Amino acid sequence: MSNEAHRSTPQQRGRRIARRAAALGTVLALALTGCASDGGNDSAGGDVKAVNLGAILPLTGSTAQNGNNSLRGIELAVKQINDAGGIKSLGGAKIELSTADATSDPAKAANAATQFLSKGEAPLAIVGAYASGLTVTVARVTERAKVPLLSTSFSDELTQQGYEYFFQLPAAASKMGKAQMGYALEMAEAADKPLDKVAIVYANNAYGEAQGTSLKQQAEESGKEVVLFEGYSPTITDAGPIAAKIIAAKADGIFSIAYVNDGVLLMRALGSQGSAVPVFGGTGGYITPDFLAALDEQANGLFSVITSNPDGYGEIGEDYVAEYGEFMPQEAHDNAAAVFIFAQALEENPTRDPTELATYLHEGSFDLGAAGQMPGGVVNFDDTGVNVNAVPLMVQWQDGGLVGVWPKDIVKGVPHWTTK
Amino acid sequence: METLQLIVQSIANGLLIGSVYALISVGLTLIFGVMNIVNFAHGEFLMLGMFGAFFASNVFGIDPLIIAPVIGLAGFFLGAAAERIIIEPIIKAPQSAQIIATVGLGIVLANGAAAIFGNNFVSVSTPYQGQNFSILGFNFAAPYVFAAAYALVVAVLLALFLNRTEFGKAMRATAQNRGAAQLLGIDPRRMYMVAFGLGVALVSLAGAVILPYTLTYPFIGQQYVLIMFTVVVLGGLGSVRGAITAGLAVGVIQSISTLVLPLELQNLPVFIVFFIALVLIPGGVFNRVRLASIKRS
Numbered sequence: 001m002s003n004e005a006h007r008s009t010p011q012q013r014g015r016r017i018a019r020r021a022a023a024l025g026t027v028l029a030l031a032l033t034g035c036a037s038d039g040g041n042d043s044a045g046g047d048v049k050a051v052n053l054g055a056i057l058p059l060t061g062s063t064a065q066n067g068n069n070s071l072r073g074i075e076l077a078v079k080q081i082n083d084a085g086g087i088k089s090l091g092g093a094k095i096e097l098s099t100a101d102a103t104s105d106p107a108k109a110a111n112a113a114t115q116f117l118s119k120g121e122a123p124l125a126i127v128g129a130y131a132s133g134l135t136v137t138v139a140r141v142t143e144r145a146k147v148p149l150l151s152t153s154f155s156d157e158l159t160q161q162g163y164e165y166f167f168q169l170p171a172a173a174s175k176m177g178k179a180q181m182g183y184a185l186e187m188a189e190a191a192d193k194p195l196d197k198v199a200i201v202y203a204n205n206a207y208g209e210a211q212g213t214s215l216k217q218q219a220e221e222s223g224k225e226v227v228l229f230e231g232y233s234p235t236i237t238d239a240g241p242i243a244a245k246i247i248a249a250k251a252d253g254i255f256s257i258a259y260v261n262d263g264v265l266l267m268r269a270l271g272s273q274g275s276a277v278p279v280f281g282g283t284g285g286y287i288t289p290d291f292l293a294a295l296d297e298q299a300n301g302l303f304s305v306i307t308s309n310p311d312g313y314g315e316i317g318e319d320y321v322a323e324y325g326e327f328m329p330q331e332a333h334d335n336a337a338a339v340f341i342f343a344q345a346l347e348e349n350p351t352r353d354p355t356e357l358a359t360y361l362h363e364g365s366f367d368l369g370a371a372g373q374m375p376g377g378v379v380n381f382d383d384t385g386v387n388v389n390a391v392p393l394m395v396q397w398q399d400g401g402l403v404g405v406w407p408k409d410i411v412k413g414v415p416h417w418t419t420k
Numbered sequence: 421m422e423t424l425q426l427i428v429q430s431i432a433n434g435l436l437i438g439s440v441y442a443l444i445s446v447g448l449t450l451i452f453g454v455m456n457i458v459n460f461a462h463g464e465f466l467m468l469g470m471f472g473a474f475f476a477s478n479v480f481g482i483d484p485l486i487i488a489p490v491i492g493l494a495g496f497f498l499g500a501a502a503e504r505i506i507i508e509p510i511i512k513a514p515q516s517a518q519i520i521a522t523v524g525l526g527i528v529l530a531n532g533a534a535a536i537f538g539n540n541f542v543s544v545s546t547p548y549q550g551q552n553f554s555i556l557g558f559n560f561a562a563p564y565v566f567a568a569a570y571a572l573v574v575a576v577l578l579a580l581f582l583n584r585t586e587f588g589k590a591m592r593a594t595a596q597n598r599g600a601a602q603l604l605g606i607d608p609r610r611m612y613m614v615a616f617g618l619g620v621a622l623v624s625l626a627g628a629v630i631l632p633y634t635l636t637y638p639f640i641g642q643q644y645v646l647i648m649f650t651v652v653v654l655g656g657l658g659s660v661r662g663a664i665t666a667g668l669a670v671g672v673i674q675s676i677s678t679l680v681l682p683l684e685l686q687n688l689p690v691f692i693v694f695f696i697a698l699v700l701i702p703g704g705v706f707n708r709v710r711l712a713s714i715k716r717s
Contacts, residue, residue: 059539060531060534060539060639061639062637062639062643064534064539064637064639065539065540065541065637067539068538068539104639201683204684230682230683230684231682231683231684232683232684232686233684235642235643236643237634237643237644237647238437238633238634240433240437240561240564240675241433241674241675241678241683241686242678242683244429244430244433244678245678245683248426260541260635261541261635261637261640264541264543264635265634265635268549268633269561271550272549272550272551272552272561272562272563273552273559273561274552274559290540290541290542293540293542293543294541294542294543294635296545298550
C-alpha cells in the first residue's frame with residue numbers, strides 16, 4: 001500500500017503529458033521556423049522566392065487516370081518553364097508545384113481545396129480539377145479565397161456563377177455538344193451517308209447532362225429524329241441493357257458521353273450485339289490511352305469531339321511521349337496550357353498578388369507553349385472566364401492514333417466511314 | 421411477337437448477369453453465415469482476383485477463364501491469411517471494431533493496388549470477346565455465357581461441398597449454432613479460417629471469370645458493393661442458396677426493368693422488391709422459409 005503515495009493522480013499525469021507536449025511542440029516549432037528561414041529569402045544576392053502553383057486533381061477513384069494524365073501535363077509544363085529560366089520578370093523565380101488529391105467525390109474535392117488553401121502559404125493560382133462535378137465544388141472554395149482557378153473542365157455552369165477568379169480553357173459543354181452533333185451531321189452529309197435518326201446516351205453527371213442536352217437541341221434544330229435520349233450511371237458494371245436499348249431504337253448514329261469505364265463497356269456491348277452504327281463520343285473516356293488499350297482495334301473508326309488537336313501538339317507532345325511512353329492525352333495538353341498561361345501572365349504582369357493576377361488573366365492574350373496550340377492559336381478570357389477562342393474539333397481513332405478530321409479548315413486528316 | 425422476343429431475350433440476359441451477381445455475392449454471405457462478420461473488403465478481393473487474372477493473361481498469355489481456378493486457390497490462401505492476421509484478433513470485439521477492420525482492409529487493398537499498379541483501367545483481350553451464341557434466334561455474348569457457366573459449376577460444387585462433405589457440414593453446423601458445434605468437437609477457429617478463405621476464393625474466382633467482359637482498376641470494388649450487399653441481404657444473410665437465388669432475381673429484375681423504365685432507374689425495381697421482401701419477410705426470403713420449416717419439424 002505504500003505505492004499509493006507515489007502513484008500519480010490523473011490530474012498530475014495529465015499535467016505532465018501537457019508539459020511534455022508543450023516542450024516538444026516548442027522544439028518542433030523552432031526547428032521548422034529555422035528550416036523555413038534557411039530556404040527562404042536570404043540577404044541580397046540569394047535565391048529568389050519561388051511562385052507557388054497548386055494543382056487539385058482526382059488522383060484516386062474512377063477518374064484517377066484522367067487526373068493523373070492532367071498532372072503529368074502540368075508537371076511537364078512546369079519543368080519546361082523552370083528549365084528555361086523560370087519567370088524572368090520576377091527575377092527568375094521558379095514555379096513550385098504542390099498537388100492535392102480531389103478524389104473522385106465532389107465533397108471531398110472541396111475539402112481538399114480548403115485544406116490546400118489553409119496550410120502554409122496559399123498558391124498564387126490553382127489548376128484543376130478535371131471533372132466538372134469536382135471543379136464546381138472546388139471553384140466555390142477558390143472564389144471565396146480569391147485565388148485564380150484555371151480549369152480544363154467544361155461544364156457551362158462554371159462560367160455562369162459570376163465568378164471573377166475562374167478561367168475555363170476549353171469550349172463549354174454546350175458548345176461541345178453542339179459541335180459533336182453538328183460536325184457529325186456535316187461529315188455524314190459530306191460522305192453522302194446522312195444521319196436521320198440519332199441515339200443519345202450520356203453519363204448522368206453535370207458534364208454528361210449538359211452536353212447531352214446540347215446534343216439533343218442541336219439534333220432537333222437540324223431536323224433529325226432523336227430516337228433515344230437516356231442518361232445512365234457511369235459506374236455501371238455492365239452495359240448490356242444500354243446497348244440493347246440503343247440497338248432496339250434503330251438509330252443511324254450513336255452519340256455517347258462517357259468516361260473510360262462506361263465507354264469501354266458500352267463499345268464492347270455494342271460490338272458483341274453486332275452493331276455497326278457509327279459512334280460519336282463526347283471526349284471524356286473516348287480520347288484516353290486506356291480506352292485504346294482496352295478496345296485495341298475495336299477503337300478504330302470511333303469519332304469523338306475534342307478540345308484541342310492532337311495532331312498539333314508538336315514539341316510538347318513529343319516530349320510527353322519521350323517522358324511517359326504514350327501519346328499525350330487532351331487533358332494533359334490542356335492542363336499544360338493552363339500552366340503556360342500562368343507563366344506568361346506573370347511574365348507580362350509580374351505580381352505575387354492573386355487578385356492582380358486574376359485581373360491580368362482577364363485582359364491578356366496567351367499563346368506561350370501549349371497555350372498557343374489551343375484552337376485559334378491564342379487564349380483570351382472574357383469577364384465570365386470563358387475562353388472566347390475555344391472551338392471544339394472532331395477526331396477519329398485511325399490505326400491506333402487520334403487524328404483530327406473536322407472542320408476541314410483546322411485539321412489535317414479526313415474521316416473514314418466504315419458503315420454499310 | 422417482337423415484344424415477346426425482346427422480353428425473353430431480356431430475361432435470358434438477366435439470368436446470365438444474375439448468375440455472375442450470385443457468384444460474386446455467395447462468398448460474402450458464406451463469411452457472414454459462419455463468422456457473423458460482414459466483410460466490407462469483399463469488393464476489393466474481387467478487384468484482386470481481376471488483377472490476378474489480368475497479369476496472368478498479360479505476362480503468361482493464359483486466358484482468364486483457364487487461370488480462374490488458380491486465382492481462386494490463391495484467393496483462398498490470401499483470405500485465410502487475412503482472417504488469421506486481421507479478423508481473428510477482433511473476432512470477439514464489438515461489431516464496430518469488426519466493421520472498421522474490414523473497411524480498413526478494403527481501403528488498404530484498394531489504395532495499395534493503386535500505388536503498385538497505378539490508377540489505370542486495365543482489361544484483357546480474348547478471342548471470344550466479340551463472339552456471340554445464337555440460339556433459337558436469341559443472341560448471347562460469349563464472355564457472359566462462359567461466366568454464367570462457371571457460376572453454375574461453382575454453385576454445384578459449393579452445394580456438394582456444403583451438403584456432402586464432413587467439412588462442409590461442420591461449417592454449416594458452426595453457422596447454425598457455434599456453441600453446439602463446439603461441443604460436438606468442431607474447432608470454430610478452423611471453420612472461420614476456411615470460411616473466410618473460401619469466401620475470398622469464390623469472389624476472386626468470380627473476378628477472373630468476369631474480366632473478359634469488363635474492365636478493372638484499383639477502386640472498382642466500390643462499384644460492385646451495392647449489388648453484392650443487395651443480393652446478400654435479399655437472399656438472407658448467411659444463406660448460400662438465398663444468395664444464388666437473389667442474384668439471379670436481381671439480374672432478371674434489372675434487365676427487364678430497362679425495357680420499360682429509363683436506364684437510370686434500372687436499380688429502382690430491385691430496391692422496391694428488396695424493400696417489400698424485407699418488410700414482409702424480415703431476414704430475407706430464405707430465412708423465413710427456413711424458420712418456417714424448422715417450426716414445422
